[in-house]
Amino acid sequence: MLLTVIYIIAITAEAMTGALSAGRRSMDWFGVMIIACVTALGGGSVRDVLLGHYPLTWVKHPEYLVLTCCAAFVTILIAKWMRQLRNVFLVLDALGLIGFTIIGCQIALEMGHGFVVSAVAGVLTGVSGGILRDILCNDVPLVFRRELYASIAFVSVIFYWLCSHYGLSQDLTILSTLIFGFSLRLIAIYFGLEMPKFIYKEDDGHSASSKDES
Amino acid sequence: MLLTVIYIIAITAEAMTGALSAGRRSMDWFGVMIIACVTALGGGSVRDVLLGHYPLTWVKHPEYLVLTCCAAFVTILIAKWMRQLRNVFLVLDALGLIGFTIIGCQIALEMGHGFVVSAVAGVLTGVSGGILRDILCNDVPLVFRRELYASIAFVSVIFYWLCSHYGLSQDLTILSTLIFGFSLRLIAIYFGLEMPKFIYKEDDGHSASSKDES
Amino acid sequence: MLLTVIYIIAITAEAMTGALSAGRRSMDWFGVMIIACVTALGGGSVRDVLLGHYPLTWVKHPEYLVLTCCAAFVTILIAKWMRQLRNVFLVLDALGLIGFTIIGCQIALEMGHGFVVSAVAGVLTGVSGGILRDILCNDVPLVFRRELYASIAFVSVIFYWLCSHYGLSQDLTILSTLIFGFSLRLIAIYFGLEMPKFIYKEDDGHSASSKDES
Numbered sequence: 001m002l003l004t005v006i007y008i009i010a011i012t013a014e015a016m017t018g019a020l021s022a023g024r025r026s027m028d029w030f031g032v033m034i035i036a037c038v039t040a041l042g043g044g045s046v047r048d049v050l051l052g053h054y055p056l057t058w059v060k061h062p063e064y065l066v067l068t069c070c071a072a073f074v075t076i077l078i079a080k081w082m083r084q085l086r087n088v089f090l091v092l093d094a095l096g097l098i099g100f101t102i103i104g105c106q107i108a109l110e111m112g113h114g115f116v117v118s119a120v121a122g123v124l125t126g127v128s129g130g131i132l133r134d135i136l137c138n139d140v141p142l143v144f145r146r147e148l149y150a151s152i153a154f155v156s157v158i159f160y161w162l163c164s165h166y167g168l169s170q171d172l173t174i175l176s177t178l179i180f181g182f183s184l185r186l187i188a189i190y191f192g193l194e195m196p197k198f199i200y201k202e203d204d205g206h207s208a209s210s211k212d213e214s
Numbered sequence: 215m216l217l218t219v220i221y222i223i224a225i226t227a228e229a230m231t232g233a234l235s236a237g238r239r240s241m242d243w244f245g246v247m248i249i250a251c252v253t254a255l256g257g258g259s260v261r262d263v264l265l266g267h268y269p270l271t272w273v274k275h276p277e278y279l280v281l282t283c284c285a286a287f288v289t290i291l292i293a294k295w296m297r298q299l300r301n302v303f304l305v306l307d308a309l310g311l312i313g314f315t316i317i318g319c320q321i322a323l324e325m326g327h328g329f330v331v332s333a334v335a336g337v338l339t340g341v342s343g344g345i346l347r348d349i350l351c352n353d354v355p356l357v358f359r360r361e362l363y364a365s366i367a368f369v370s371v372i373f374y375w376l377c378s379h380y381g382l383s384q385d386l387t388i389l390s391t392l393i394f395g396f397s398l399r400l401i402a403i404y405f406g407l408e409m410p411k412f413i414y415k416e417d418d419g420h421s422a423s424s425k426d427e428s
Numbered sequence: 429m430l431l432t433v434i435y436i437i438a439i440t441a442e443a444m445t446g447a448l449s450a451g452r453r454s455m456d457w458f459g460v461m462i463i464a465c466v467t468a469l470g471g472g473s474v475r476d477v478l479l480g481h482y483p484l485t486w487v488k489h490p491e492y493l494v495l496t497c498c499a500a501f502v503t504i505l506i507a508k509w510m511r512q513l514r515n516v517f518l519v520l521d522a523l524g525l526i527g528f529t530i531i532g533c534q535i536a537l538e539m540g541h542g543f544v545v546s547a548v549a550g551v552l553t554g555v556s557g558g559i560l561r562d563i564l565c566n567d568v569p570l571v572f573r574r575e576l577y578a579s580i581a582f583v584s585v586i587f588y589w590l591c592s593h594y595g596l597s598q599d600l601t602i603l604s605t606l607i608f609g610f611s612l613r614l615i616a617i618y619f620g621l622e623m624p625k626f627i628y629k630e631d632d633g634h635s636a637s638s639k640d641e642s
Binding site for chain 1: 483
């Protein structure tokens, strides 16, 4: 129940980030809706396809597709006032990231997978919607370069795993993971915390030519 | 039967658009064939993977793979005369778009899905081959910016749904949807009809930095 | 047994190429690991999803995920000395390409597919990890433009097929395909052999506008 509410907030927030990205690339209204759906529902779809967990969420509950399309449409209408809403937005997105992660992790555990696979499922659900959005908009995925993002999904999975391992009830586990991951993400945004970067320069022919043409 | 003929025309036309895109990026012959296969058969594969509809078309009928490779090879040979064939090409592509859409929609309906999922399946089958082509060639997918394209697939699904809901036989439904969608697409090309665009400008650090490096 | 050893060498080598690509785009450590996993395990995942061959390798053997993450981490540490190791690297990558191809081909054959599908499965397993890496790093996939690469995977499948058709034992077939494909790849690198390229220029509005904005 709690998870459903969080899920709905999460897909709405993600649909709006997708719509804004599409708007930056001047896509038409239909493209905006497709990008919004991919951003909101793509993470869960990637997880379900990789784990063979059929039917996919949006196939079972097509109403979520309708919801993301509505969210995209509302974003087109209120885009001008979006900048003022920036902080609300970041908060919703943070809630969405952790919500998606918990859901992904839980589904993998219910399927009987162990820690590593459920961690991957959680992180995948949390971040791959945004990655697909950036690929469709022809950007290098921000996820890999922004302040702590994917790594917070990973740490949240560890926290979830520990809580549930030490016998907390499922509701309590979900709630405390949510609060933990959410605070971590807000702290990361506020202080601009970043993972160390790996910078590798090489001047061979290949990478040079690929840069010229990209 | 009619659908099989349309399907074969469609994958041939799509394979040729894929080969031309690969040629614009100066890929080698093998790359041209891979891009052609992805463009022609990728839309159906995405749909089948998302709906869990196994085996995929080209796994069941590998002869379609051979056909797309041949189409790509022919494109390499006749590319010089391609510009004169431009209009033939657009017509075949329009036929392919609607054919793919009808097939995708029908498969979803046969699997027992409702309107929303079958609409998504139809549009996905129609447009995702082209989207994959543009991602592999590192372009922003044209589908989202060209004259009415994905939206025509969507309108065709609605038309198909209405026809079949009001009791038309399947053959008649397919035929009238084909004629309807095909004419719509030709009208859209001829008059350069476009969906309204959503243009969103924002000068924050993130989008600026992502532009610099992309 | 032999194949498992080759597989482990292959995913390690591919994880390292993925990590270096991520480093060229200045990604953070977590992004480096994700790119490494996608490069090393993405080819097999694409094959398994398309053929409906569940569970995926890394779901069944999560230890391979841990291995690729370790390989990525080691790459970050030793990146400075990587240029001197360039040749070792190319050799390992060649071994990986052929190993992946043989494994992909074998899995398709075990599932009862014929020549065309097993050839596609082999080539897909060999090259799609690298393609996903280049898409995530926003490059035009190198696979389609480098010296003979995907085509060597294809020729190796034909060789494998012939060996196994003329009654060689499985071990001997694997070994001779490995030696054949590996030598071919080394010859291609040494002499800079390339497939003929297909170059297509067109100055219509669409491609021009897509270039401006990409």
